[in-house]
Each structure stands twice: as C-alpha cells, then as structure tokens.
Amino acid sequence: MLRRSLLPILLAAATAPGAGAQPAALPSLSACALPPDLIDPARLPRTRAALERGRLRILVGGSAEPTGTATALYHARLREALNALLPQVEVTVEARGRRGATAGEVWTLLEAGLASFRPHLVIWQTGTVEAARSLELGEFVDKLSEGITRCRIAGADIMLLEPQFSRFLRANADIERYRDAMRLVAAAEGIPLLRRFEWMRGWAEQGLDLERVGQADRPAALARLHECVAQAIAAQIHASTRP
Amino acid sequence: MQHLIRGARDLRADIFRGVALWFIFINHIPGNWAGWFTTRNYSFADATEVFVFLAGYAGGIAYGKLMEREGWFFAASRVIGRVGTLYVAHIFLFVVFTAQVGFSAATLDRAIYLDELEMDPLGSDPYTAMLMALLLLYQPAFLNILPLYIVLLLLFALALPLIGRPWLLLGLSFALYVLVRALGINLPSWTGGGWFFNPLAWQLLFVCGVVIGYAPPGRAALALPRRRWLIALALAFLIPSAAVMLAAWHAPQLLAEIPGPWTALLQSVDKAGLHPLRLLSLLAMAYLVVCYVPRDAAWLRSSWAQPLVLMGQQALPVFCVGIFLSFLGRIALEKSDGFAMQAAVNILGFLVLFGVAVIAAWYGQKVRGGRAAGAAQPLPAAMRTDTA
Numbered sequence: 001m002l003r004r005s006l007l008p009i010l011l012a013a014a015t016a017p018g019a020g021a022q023p024a025a026l027p028s029l030s031a032c033a034l035p036p037d038l039i040d041p042a043r044l045p046r047t048r049a050a051l052e053r054g055r056l057r058i059l060v061g062g063s064a065e066p067t068g069t070a071t072a073l074y075h076a077r078l079r080e081a082l083n084a085l086l087p088q089v090e091v092t093v094e095a096r097g098r099r100g101a102t103a104g105e106v107w108t109l110l111e112a113g114l115a116s117f118r119p120h121l122v123i124w125q126t127g128t129v130e131a132a133r134s135l136e137l138g139e140f141v142d143k144l145s146e147g148i149t150r151c152r153i154a155g156a157d158i159m160l161l162e163p164q165f166s167r168f169l170r171a172n173a174d175i176e177r178y179r180d181a182m183r184l185v186a187a188a189e190g191i192p193l194l195r196r197f198e199w200m201r202g203w204a205e206q207g208l209d210l211e212r213v214g215q216a217d218r219p220a221a222l223a224r225l226h227e228c229v230a231q232a233i234a235a236q237i238h239a240s241t242r243p
Numbered sequence: 244m245q246h247l248i249r250g251a252r253d254l255r256a257d258i259f260r261g262v263a264l265w266f267i268f269i270n271h272i273p274g275n276w277a278g279w280f281t282t283r284n285y286s287f288a289d290a291t292e293v294f295v296f297l298a299g300y301a302g303g304i305a306y307g308k309l310m311e312r313e314g315w316f317f318a319a320s321r322v323i324g325r326v327g328t329l330y331v332a333h334i335f336l337f338v339v340f341t342a343q344v345g346f347s348a349a350t351l352d353r354a355i356y357l358d359e360l361e362m363d364p365l366g367s368d369p370y371t372a373m374l375m376a377l378l379l380l381y382q383p384a385f386l387n388i389l390p391l392y393i394v395l396l397l398l399f400a401l402a403l404p405l406i407g408r409p410w411l412l413l414g415l416s417f418a419l420y421v422l423v424r425a426l427g428i429n430l431p432s433w434t435g436g437g438w439f440f441n442p443l444a445w446q447l448l449f450v451c452g453v454v455i456g457y458a459p460p461g462r463a464a465l466a467l468p469r470r471r472w473l474i475a476l477a478l479a480f481l482i483p484s485a486a487v488m489l490a491a492w493h494a495p496q497l498l499a500e501i502p503g504p505w506t507a508l509l510q511s512v513d514k515a516g517l518h519p520l521r522l523l524s525l526l527a528m529a530y531l532v533v534c535y536v537p538r539d540a541a542w543l544r545s546s547w548a549q550p551l552v553l554m555g556q557q558a559l560p561v562f563c564v565g566i567f568l569s570f571l572g573r574i575a576l577e578k579s580d581g582f583a584m585q586a587a588v589n590i591l592g593f594l595v596l597f598g599v600a601v602i603a604a605w606y607g608q609k610v611r612g613g614r615a616a617g618a619a620q621p622l623p624a625a626m627r628t629d630t631a
Contacts, residue, residue: 063358099354099357099358099363099367100357100358100363100364100367102435128358128359129358132358132359132360132361132384133361133432133434133435133436134436134437134439134515135434135435135436136435136436136437164355166273166355166359167273167274168273168359168360168573169359170273171270171273171274171278172270172271172273172384172385173359173384174513174514176510177510180510211273211274211577212274212576212577212580214578214579215351215578218352
C-alpha cells in the first residue's frame with residue numbers, strides 16, 4: 001500500500017542530516033555584486049547639478065513604515081553608501097511610507113515631502129501592493145506617469161524602485177505584469193528603474209536569501225540585504241550622474 | 244480503501260479533481276520543487292481551471308438528475324443548500340487562515356506575509372474587513388477560489404431550467420463571457436481591482452462542464468465524437484503551448500527573441516477573466532482525456548489511483564486543509580530548503596490530505612448509512628452526491 005511504501009522515505013527525510021534548520025554562515029557577498037546590465041542608462045540631470053553644488057537631498061517613499069532600527073533600513077544605509085562613493089557631498093535622506101500603501105497613496109506622501117523637504121531626487125518604491133491585490137494595471141501606470149510628471153514640475157529627479165524578490169509573488173500574483181508596466185513607464189519617461197527584484201534574485205542565488213535564512217541569522221541577513229540595496233542604489237545614482 | 248470510494252460516479256472526474264487539489268496545495272507553497280511538475284508549467288490552464296470545469300461536470304450530472312425527477316424549485320434549493328455549505332466553509336477557512344498567517348507573521352517577525360497575502364487591510368481596519376469578508380468583497384490571497392465557486396453555483400441555480408437545452412445554455416454563457424471580457428466587467432472588491440477570479444467570465448468553463456456532464460432523461464450524456472482531426476487539433480494547440488510555457492519559465496530570454504506579437508500575446512494572458520488561451524487549453528486537455536480514458540478504465544480502480552480518487556470525492560475538506568497546510572509548508576521551506584525538507588513537506592502534505600479524505604469519506608458513509616437505515620425510504624442517489 002501507499003502508506004507502507006512511503007514510510008521509509010519519510011523516516012529517511014526526518015533523520016537525514018541537516019533536516020532541521022541549519023544556520024549556514026551568511027555568504028560574504030563583499031561587493032553586493034551587481035551585473036552591469038542591471039544598471040539603468042537613464043540620466044539624473046538635477047541630481048548631477050546638486051552633486052556639483054555639494055548638497056544632495058533624497059526623498060524615499062514606499063509601502064513600508066520608515067521607522068525601525070535605523071541601521072537596518074536601506075534608506076539609512078543609502079546615506080552611508082553615498083558618503084563612501086561621494087565623500088565631498090553632503091547627503092540627507094528622508095523616508096515616507098505606510099504599510100500596504102498603493103502607488104497613489106505613496107505618491108500623496110511623497111508629494112507632501114516634495115513641498116517640505118525639497119529633494120533633488122525622489123525614489124518611489126511601488127508595485128508590491130498592486131500585484132498582491134491585482135489592482136487595475138492601467139490605473140497603476142497612470143498614477144506612475146502622473147507622479148513622475150509632477151515630480152519634474154516640482155524640480156526633482158525621480159527613480160522607480162521595483163518590488164522585493166518574492167517567490168510568493170512570482171508564483172501567485174502575476175508580478176511580471178506590474179514589473180513590465182514599471183519598466184515601460186520608466187523607459188517612456190526616460191528615468192532610471194531600480195531593478196531590485198532582479199538584484200535580489202541574483203543575491204538569493206548567491207545565498208543572501210531572506211526567504212530561506214534561519215531565524216537566528218535573519219537580522220544579520222536583513223541588515224546585509226539593506227546594505228546591498230543601498231549600495232546598488234548608490235551605484236545607480238553614481239552611474240546616472242557621471243559626466 | 245476501495246469500500247470508501249463511491250463507485251457509481253465517473254471516477255475520471257474524481258481522480259482529476261484529486262490531482263487538481265493536490266496541485267493547488269503544491270502551487271501554493273512558494274519555492275516548492277514539486278511546483279515544477281504541475282500543469283501551470285506546461286499549459287496555460289492550471290489547477291483552478293481543472294477544478295472549476297469538473298465542478299460543472301459533477302454539477303451537471305447530479306443536479307441534472309435531480310432536476311428531471313423533482314423539478315426546478317427542488318433542484319435549485321439543493322444547489323442553494325450546497326452554496327450555504329460552501330459559504331460556511333469559506334468563512335471558517337477565512338478565520339483559520341487569517342489567524343494562522345497573522346500569528347506566524349507576528350511570531351516569526353515577517354510582516355511580508357501580511358502584505359503578500361493581502362491581510363494588511365484586516366489589520367488596519369478590522370471591523371470593515373470582517374463585514375467585507377462576510378460579503379465576499381474582501382478575499383485575501385488563496386481565499387478567492389471558494390467565493391468563485393459560490394457565485395458559480397448561484398448562477399447555476401438560476402440557469403438550471405436551461406440544462407435540457409445545452410446549446411442555448413452554452414450560447415448565453417458564451418455571450419456573457421464575451422460581453423464581460425469586452426467591457427471589463429468584474430464583481431467589485433473592497434481592496435480594489437475586482438475579484439481575483441471573475442465569476443462572470445469563469446462561468447463559461449463551469450457551463451462547459453455542465454453541458455458535457457448532463458445526461459438528458461433516458462439518454463446517455465452528450466458523447467463527444469472521437470475524431471482524428473479534432474485530436475490532431477488539440478495536440479497542435481497543446482504541444483506548442485507546452486513549449487512556450489516551458490520556455491517562459493526556464494528560458495525567458497529565448498521567448499523574448501521570438502519575432503511577432505507572440506510575447507505581447509503571452510503577457511496578455513490573464514487569470515482573472517479566464518483568458519481564451521486558458522479556456523482552450525483546458526478544453527483541449529479534457530477532450531484528450533475523454534478520447535483516451537474510457538469511463539471504466541481499469542487503472543482508475545488501481546490501488547495507486549485510489550488516494551487521488553478519494554481526495555477528489557471529498558474535495559471541500561481536502562481543499563480547506565490544503566490551504567492551511569500549504570502555509571505551514573511555506574514556513575517549513577523558509578526554515579530549511581534542502582532536499583529533506585522539500586521531500587518531507589510534499590510527502591507529509593499529501594498524506595495529511597489523503598488522511599482527511601479517508602476520514603471524511605468514512606464519516607460520510609456512516610452518516611448516510613444511519614440515515615438510510617432510519618428513514619422509511621432511502622434518499623435518491625443524486626441527493627447524496629456531493630459536488631465539491
């Protein structure tokens with residue numbers, strides 16, 4: 001019978017070495033390696049001008065609470081990464097966000113920040129909530145285009161930041177359609193797209209995988225991931241403002 | 244196990260429904276290696292299409308018989324009774340699943356669970372969320388299949404008088420499908436974006452099942468003609484689709500190089516509105532099964548087929564437990580993703596689903612046995628036929 005024939009396999013699985021959580025050491029990923037084709041060629045003219053003046057204000061907005069242990073948040077790390085890359089520039093980073101906020105809701109938060117903080121560069125993280133709730137794609141695209149236009153009118157550059165890599169969204173939420181939409185909007189508007197989904201997939205293959213890390217190593221992995229995302233964003237800013 | 248299986252049914256429908264339920268469990272675990280072998284990898288249709296089609300098929304058989312014997316009002320009342328059962332099961336599953344996900348998110352410090360599974364509205368506005376869940380206007384991820392089934396059965400209760408005129412029924416159903424797709428009509432959803440499975444579009448697949456399953460009084464069910472050219476046509480559709488889907492999963496860069504509008508077409512294949520390619524995939528597969536698997540095929544009664552047949556016959560409890568288990572499986576794989584854990588999750592998962600089916604079948608048999616012994620007249624067979 002079925003049950004009898006499966007029992008040995010089950011026992012083997014339960015007693016096999018490493019069946020439990022094995023706290024494998026985090027891979028070093030010293031450079032948070034990023035293939036060059038994952039850097040967008042689009043330019044950031046206002047950011048470049050700000051760098052030349054030696055002051056850069058960045059406003060980050062997304063569907064996450066901008067609070068938490070400061071060292072673990074990528075926008076906090078972004079300032080460090082930029083300081084390392086551009087030591088002569090004074091960088092300020094501010095974050096706005098709310099859990100479960102759609103693109104439109106994030107934009108409302110960003111717009112308030114545009115007026116009060118007067119950033120040179122806006123980073124707009126979006127797409128996760130839309131994909132999870134399978135919200136109307138056309139509306140999403142309209143919101144993005146509208147936000148980008150308003151940002152330009154306010155005198156700031158803007159970059160779109162893709163959702164995080166997630167096996168769940170890949171398998172169950174049709175995330176590709178929303179990523180494609182973001183790619184299309186970014187290309188049409190000539191702004192850089194931060195391809196975080198793709199970056200994180202690459203890092204996951206090298207072992208930095210938030211969805212597969214043991215509970216004990218999780219804080220370290222999370223901090224490392226934020227560091228890598230921050231470095232990748234800094235690399236994109238650097239590439240988009242090169243003379 | 245043989246004695247637990249209700250043999251008077253079309254076991255082909257039961258076994259494929261069992262497979263669909265098993266695949267739903269597998270596909271709902273992100274990163275499950277077994278997920279590379281389920282239908283969604285090599286066909287536009289995945290387990291949901293199989294499940295809905297076979298629900299229609301079983302409904303056509305069971306309620307069609309009841310309709311001719313007892314009339315529309317009684318048959319429709321039975322359908323509505325079934326809707327009640329499904330509704331209660333859905334609400335129960337909603338409570339269990341949100342508790343499970345919420346507890347896991349808090350204990351394991353993974354807020355991402357709440358975002359991905361659309362549980363965050365429940366946290367930010369719990370009272371409205373409860374109301375919207377009861378109205379089926381709030382459907383977190385994975386809790387969207389039973390609401391689809393509920394609305395399909397409600398529509399079916401209304402459409403029952405047309406069951407004897409299959410072409411008219413199909414024609415109306417197709418017209419509604421075309422209209423809904425053309426105008427982008429969907430049922431509303433509290434979180435925006437409409438229903439994940441639009442019942443007004445998916446009803447076509449259900450009706451296809453009904454029409455094929457229904458046997459008019461004194462006659463056999465509609466026999467699909469076995470034609471060589473039809474078989475060739477089905478294969479000519481399914482084999483390239485399989486190649487395309489395999490490429491989409493394993494070599495997307497290859498797909499991007501195909502000239503012409505094909506990639507754009509592929510990207511437009513939506514699940515919410517049952518894209519025509521999904522519909523055709525399922526119908527082509529069903530046709531091949533009808534042609535090559537006779538109703539009385541011996542392997543349907545073989546011992547390896549029995550667990551799946553039994554799971555298909557006890558679909559509702561197996562489905563609900565499968566949703567619960569798939570989230571446990573996800574947590575397990577996030578703890579360790581080695582071969583041992585992958586094997587354990589899939590084997591244990593299957594055994595539990597099978598165990599649930601055995602218990603449900605055994606209990607159902609006891610209840611029916613007791614009722615039949617106590618009642619002066621045994622219930623008509625159709626009344627004892629579950630359709631989910």
